[in-house]
Amino acid sequence: MCLKIEFYHYNQVFAGSAIEAICPDDKNVKNNVFIITGEMGFHNPSYSNGKHYTQDLTHMINVGVLGATGAVGQRFVELLADHPWFNLSTLAASERSAGKPYGKIVNWRLETPFPEKIAKIKVVPTSPKAMKDVDLVFSALPADIATGVENTFADAGMAVCSNASSHRMEPTIPLVVPEVNPEHLGLIDVQRDSGRDGFIVTNPNCSTIVMVTALAPLRKFKFTDIRVATMQAISGAGFAGVAAMSIYDNVIPYIGQEEEKMETETLKIMGTMKGNKVANASFKVSASCHRVPVIDGHSMAIWIDIKEPVEKLKKTFREYKPPIKGLPTQPEESIHFFEGEKDRPQPRLDRMRGNGMTVSVGRLREGIRFVAMGHNTIRGAAGASVLNAELITKKKYL
């Protein structure tokens, strides 16, 4: 049997943590919506986004999270607990955590309530054998661990959507931002042609993704040189990352490997598919990265040598429409452009725009100079991976 539901705006349909009732004589509800009560919680309003879309529940995809207890892993759990396409069935972490119920060992540090229905899931060791009922895993593993582990999962036939940096620059592994280079998913076929059943798809480093998303509307102009100075949040370093005594009342003008990642990943993402390969973009990127005492949200000042009048660029940002649509985690606006406000974007005020998936751009002025800001553990990590997985699903790679 095929059960078809239409999802509507949060305020119209979703009450608290469950679909309590969808009433057929409600004027907001259209004909083919079933009445549903019970266990299925949809407390995450990001899956309505003010639009509606349909989902066939008989085809939910079983997914798991590797590194589920960490900073990014918890964001995955938050985003997947009520996902309309993905059924979060398995959670993995280190040997220290394996065998225990997730609710007992996780130190939940997000501002949203802990999704209680996940509490009883027993954490399993990080191995394909322990996760055999899963079609797709999201990886929030430290890079040194991810290298071998992600290959093992892909070799075992699973799709891996990874946040880790380990495989991002490998020629056959797509490094994707759906609004910027969805066509790079073609590299999945190259991986499969090499005899592997599964595949790995990566998303960029948390500051790179904010910059490339902000640059997406400007790709049609000629430029050769991008300079960027970042002001990056402390959550980017994970829970154990930066000691309070180091960051309080301070700015640290060094983040290991961050500048290199921004300078290289950008060229791959903004490169073009030529046959079975990505030809890197030919402009230069020069980055200076800094850790600042902000909890979430990476800000950056960007200079780009476009010779067009600034008014033309403003119009381009105003009119920008991303090349993809219909993905549940995709925000209403991929870019929010501040034109009138002189002092925006700001992390505290703007990081949760589009449920943390919108990149905010402002202060566009002669130079050409502007400021971009995005949530580093949502748009910059877990949300980026989930959006990639949705695109992979839509393009029928699973």
Ligand SMILES: NC(=O)c1ccc[n+]([C@@H]2O[C@H](COP(=O)([O-])OP(=O)(O)OC[C@H]3O[C@@H](n4cnc5c(N)ncnc54)[C@H](OP(=O)(O)O)[C@@H]3O)[C@@H](O)[C@H]2O)c1
């Ligand atoms: N934080 C960000 O903003 C951000 C943004 C983009 C990308 N990333 C990348 O995402 C990844 C995760 O970062 P994070 O900040 O979430 O790190 P984190 O808070 O330190 O979490 C690490 C996770 O990995 C697990 N783990 C550690 N060693 C393991 C092992 N040997 N085998 C299996 N699991 C192991 C931990 O489990 P236990 O709890 O059991 O130890 C924990 O769940 C990193 O590659 C990072 O570079 C982070």
